[in-house]
Amino acid sequence: MRKTAFLFDLDGTLTDSVYHNAMAWYEAFLTEERYVPVQQIHHRIGLSGDLIMDAFLRDLGIEVNESQQSRIQAQQQKKYQEMAHSIRPLPGAKELLQYLDKKHIPWAIASSGSKETVQRNLDCLDINMADICVVSRDEVSRGKPHPDIFEAAARKLDVCIEDSIVVGDSLWDMLSAKRAKALGVGLLCGGYSEDALQQAGTFRIYQDPADLLSHFDEVA
Amino acid sequence: MRKTAFLFDLDGTLTDSVYHNAMAWYEAFLTEERYVPVQQIHHRIGLSGDLIMDAFLRDLGIEVNESQQSRIQAQQQKKYQEMAHSIRPLPGAKELLQYLDKKHIPWAIASSGSKETVQRNLDCLDINMADICVVSRDEVSRGKPHPDIFEAAARKLDVCIEDSIVVGDSLWDMLSAKRAKALGVGLLCGGYSEDALQQAGTFRIYQDPADLLSHFDEVA
Numbered sequence: 001m002r003k004t005a006f007l008f009d010l011d012g013t014l015t016d017s018v019y020h021n022a023m024a025w026y027e028a029f030l031t032e033e034r035y036v037p038v039q040q041i042h043h044r045i046g047l048s049g050d051l052i053m054d055a056f057l058r059d060l061g062i063e064v065n066e067s068q069q070s071r072i073q074a075q076q077q078k079k080y081q082e083m084a085h086s087i088r089p090l091p092g093a094k095e096l097l098q099y100l101d102k103k104h105i106p107w108a109i110a111s112s113g114s115k116e117t118v119q120r121n122l123d124c125l126d127i128n129m130a131d132i133c134v135v136s137r138d139e140v141s142r143g144k145p146h147p148d149i150f151e152a153a154a155r156k157l158d159v160c161i162e163d164s165i166v167v168g169d170s171l172w173d174m175l176s177a178k179r180a181k182a183l184g185v186g187l188l189c190g191g192y193s194e195d196a197l198q199q200a201g202t203f204r205i206y207q208d209p210a211d212l213l214s215h216f217d218e219v220a
Numbered sequence: 221m222r223k224t225a226f227l228f229d230l231d232g233t234l235t236d237s238v239y240h241n242a243m244a245w246y247e248a249f250l251t252e253e254r255y256v257p258v259q260q261i262h263h264r265i266g267l268s269g270d271l272i273m274d275a276f277l278r279d280l281g282i283e284v285n286e287s288q289q290s291r292i293q294a295q296q297q298k299k300y301q302e303m304a305h306s307i308r309p310l311p312g313a314k315e316l317l318q319y320l321d322k323k324h325i326p327w328a329i330a331s332s333g334s335k336e337t338v339q340r341n342l343d344c345l346d347i348n349m350a351d352i353c354v355v356s357r358d359e360v361s362r363g364k365p366h367p368d369i370f371e372a373a374a375r376k377l378d379v380c381i382e383d384s385i386v387v388g389d390s391l392w393d394m395l396s397a398k399r400a401k402a403l404g405v406g407l408l409c410g411g412y413s414e415d416a417l418q419q420a421g422t423f424r425i426y427q428d429p430a431d432l433l434s435h436f437d438e439v440a
Binding site: 018030039042086090091172188189190196 | 236238239240242246247250255257258259260306308310311324397408409411412413414416428437
């Protein structure tokens with residue numbers, strides 16, 4: 001019998017950190033006197049750090065040179081750290097992971113964030129990186145919406161990606177899931193609309209981890 | 221000939237302040253050890269301050285007594301003020317208002333915010349409250365989604381609300397517009413989804429004030 005595994009995005013899926021992330025980008029751009037509307041940033045969160053910068057430059061016509069780009073990225077990290085004290089687990093996040101453990105269902109975290117950001121977010125879930133299966137952006141050559149992060153997580157768990165369920169809050173998670181031939185389950189708690197997630201080919205949509213847990217029989 | 225007037229919401233419609241507002245509520249709730257997911261807050265921004273608190277308590281099962289409610293509201297104001305330095309006009313906001321002035325089309329601002337919050341947001345548009353037609357929450361007995369704020373703005377302009385166009389970013393603006401028998405034009409720049417705005421009976425939807433301005437002939 002093939003085993004279903006769960007591959008989780010972190011930011012906006014298990015931790016309530018998307019808005020912190022978006023505001024940190026917004027403030028970081030302002031330090032270089034570039035204004036990017038917060039909503040435009042919000043809808044690009046979940047893309048890998050390098051791709052997110054490209055997306056801003058391409059879609060919004062923002063012009064910044066390479067040294068400005070580096071400074072903006074550094075400022076974003078700094079401002080995110082300053083705000084990180086108020087990051088909390090999303091409703092049901094801890095309970096869902098505990099439930100999977102209890103049922104011996106393998107799970108991993110597959111995040112677009114750097115190792116540092118991932119550990120900071122795991123802290124609020126009371127999880128130590130060393131105790132679980134994690135793939136961060138640093139470990140693969142291509143970030144989301146490439147399927148690489150989720151594929152690497154499935155390999156680490158020694159499960160088949162085609163039998164895995166990718167849980168994420170962003171369009172980019174759902175596109176990655178499709179490209180990896182996994183089933184994508186979308187959560188609304190990161191602020192993406194139901195519509196946007198549905199159009200990206202989501203298998204099922206729930207409000208947050210608590211809602212997924214209480215409908216667990218629908219997906220696995 | 222009947223004259224079309226424009227009645228604008230402010231927060232998320234002309235100024236990029238919805239996310240600041242949402243984060244200020246989020247942090248304010250945490251000071252009383254209450255966790256409310258940011259996305260849940262975000263989608264209630266635009267409701268009047270008193271109704272927004274009721275909505276949190278009812279929809280999210282948060283329990284707070286009256287003195288906690290007052291402290292949370294005071295903290296929200298404080299935190300919003302602390303963040304307000306980075307509020308910017310949304311793309312095209314100033315240009316759209318200048319265009320209306322040039323064309324002698326009457327316009328007003330109709331906001332759920334207090335007089336104080338409204339002036340702070342107008343500052344970033346380089347507008348003095350005394351120079352324009354404004355209705356803030358303090359001036360009417362019922363806030364959005366009641367139609368009162370928009371109706372009062374139409375009266376102040378001495379125009380007919382039925383011939384007016386309400387421009388807003390939130391569900392609550394669109395519901396207010398419907399109840400006032402005005403046409404509602406939705407903007408996506410506050411972070412509400414196209415779907416949510418459409419379901420609230422929006423006449424037309426644009427990305428931001430700049431997009432509305434460049435399609436001006438579609439609405440007036």
